Amino acid sequence: MTLIEQPSVTAMQTEASTVRYLNQYRCPYCQTEWEDSWDCGCNDRCPNCNKEIEPYESALIAGESAETELPGEDPDSTIVTAAGVNRFFVVSYEIDYVHRVSVGISAESPEAAQQIAEQAFNDATIWDDTAAMPLLSDDYHEAEGESLVWECVAVEQLPEPDHSVRQLKKEQAAMRVCRGLVEAYQQGEANGGSIDWDDLDQLIPLALQALGKPALDIQS
Template sequence: MKYVIQYTLPYEHRVMVGIEAESREAAIARANDLFDQGDIWDDTQEVPLLYDDFEETGDAGIALEFTIEDEVSGDWPEADTSVKEIRRRDAAFQAACLLVDAYRRGEERGGSVDWDDLDQAYQAALIAAGPSAGRAYTTPRETCERLAVVIEGGLVQAVVADRPDAAPSVAVIDYDAEGFETDELRYITQSDGNKAKALVVEHCVEQATIDLNEVFQETE
């Protein structure tokens, strides 16, 4: 059997914010409005949060008393909003740390940031942003890290990749367009603004059956 256990301690929640107003009364009225709207803790430039902490009150030596609040036979009940807020705050801090670590490791590798590192930060950020954020992107996106063009006899035979489903579109542009009909060619705008006729062949990216580790060898 699962049990929901509770204990209670007397605490005082003390908050200080900065408010610019014409008078003391106006400042207090503004604070009351912000509290009623639930915005007094937002820590904005207009109303900065200066202090936010819980202080224990009453007898510090009071013995804790644990009570059974509920018996659960199935799944645990949904967490209260207060717990969700703590989890979102912790996830936001974790996302920030993961992002910093990812870029630090990227600098150590010469400027190449690993998508796996960023995916971890992204997942933490989704939790921090709440359940409505990124619903269409609930899983880390796959990335194509290695793509190779296979040429034989001057012609492209195949385009292969480690993750073809995540690979970008690939096209081969051939400006040696003699012998082709005009309707087979495309006009490609060049860096100087002029257009040049070219044969463009789009290639399907296939799953690599060759060893791409042997293709992409790091230069010593």
């Protein structure tokens, strides 16, 4: 871990701005620590790797001029930690993964089997899961070694979920529809073969969500 000392607040800076923030930074990429004074609790660039870093602590520094001091104020209380104000942050982490896909191939030799698989990969048909080339595995595995990297970025408002989250919600909705259909037919069989339409109607919004289509008003 590298500790870098930044220049402290000078008398000229104090005269120009009677109140400033003393921000404490710690870079999660190279573990460099430093502090710097700004007129707000803003991000700063790491002096070692130039990554933009959010301060982990920000303290208000009151001015030293007589005009800004309150009567009877304790000089030791001029530094107040900024706390109690919630802000929006996008916190992310990255982990290295290995994407491993396995298919079944009938061939005269390992070389011939690999050649068939490579051609299917180039043609984007290796995932078609056919009888001639069944898909056996399509999974992600963490790469060996520690590769976890965290990032925290301050934002004015949280962004909308991206495509990966929307796709995950579609898949979850589709599974709920499947479970609901099975349960509805099981309940109908228990009732002598009569399925309650209400059991199916409640699955329509989920089915539309799984298809990425807007919800419809179901007329009763």
